[in-house]
Amino acid sequence: MAPPDDVLALTSPEQFAALAHPLRQRLLFALSAGAATISRLAARLEVAKGSVAHHLKVLRxxxxxxxxxxxxxRGGTEQYYGRTAKRLLIDAPAPEGTAALFTAVAQEVNRSPDELLLTLRHLRLTPARAAELAEQLRRLVDECEEDEAADALPHGVLVTFYQQRTGRSV
Known part of the structure; x- marks a missing residue:
C-alpha cells in the first residue's frame, strides 16, 4: 500500500464541490488515521453504509x-479507501475553496471533545515582516512531525494568513 502524497493542491470545481458536503469532510478527516473500508467508516461515523459509499464515490x-x-x-472483495494526500492546499484561493475549508474546520471544532485554540488577530505589518511571518507559519506546519505513539490522537491545524482589504490601494 503506497503512502499518500504529502500535499494536494486543490484547483478544480469538482474538488471544491466535493468538500462542500459535511459528511465528505468527516470522511476525509476519518481517513487521516489511515485507510478504511466502507463498513468501518460507517461504523466510526455512525452513518449508513450507502451514504458512505455515495460520498466516497464523489471524493474518489x-x-x-x-x-x-x-x-x-468470505468470497467477496473488500476495498480500503485512503486519502490521496496528507494535506490539502489551495494555491490560488477561490471563494468556494475557502468556504469549504472553513466549513470543514468549523464542524470539526464544534465536535472537538477538548479545549481548543481559536484566535483571530489583526496585525499591522510591513511587507517584509508579513513575508517573514508567512514563511514562519509555513515552516511550522511543514516541519511538525506526527507522533507514532499508540495514544496519539488526531488534531486539526488550519493556518491562514492574509492581507485585509482596506479600501485603499496598497
Missing amino acids: DAGLVAVVETRTV
Whole structure:
C-alpha cells in the first residue's frame, strides 16, 4: 500500500464541490488515521453504509480519495479507501475553496471533545515582516512531525494568513 502524497493542491470545481458536503469532510478527516473500508467508516461515523459509499464515490471522482488496497473476504472483495494526500492546499484561493475549508474546520471544532485554540488577530505589518511571518507559519506546519505513539490522537491545524482589504490601494 503506497503512502499518500504529502500535499494536494486543490484547483478544480469538482474538488471544491466535493468538500462542500459535511459528511465528505468527516470522511476525509476519518481517513487521516489511515485507510478504511466502507463498513468501518460507517461504523466510526455512525452513518449508513450507502451514504458512505455515495460520498466516497464523489471524493474518489474528485481525486481526493482512492482505493489503496483490496482484500478477498468470505468470497467477496473488500476495498480500503485512503486519502490521496496528507494535506490539502489551495494555491490560488477561490471563494468556494475557502468556504469549504472553513466549513470543514468549523464542524470539526464544534465536535472537538477538548479545549481548543481559536484566535483571530489583526496585525499591522510591513511587507517584509508579513513575508517573514508567512514563511514562519509555513515552516511550522511543514516541519511538525506526527507522533507514532499508540495514544496519539488526531488534531486539526488550519493556518491562514492574509492581507485585509482596506479600501485603499496598497
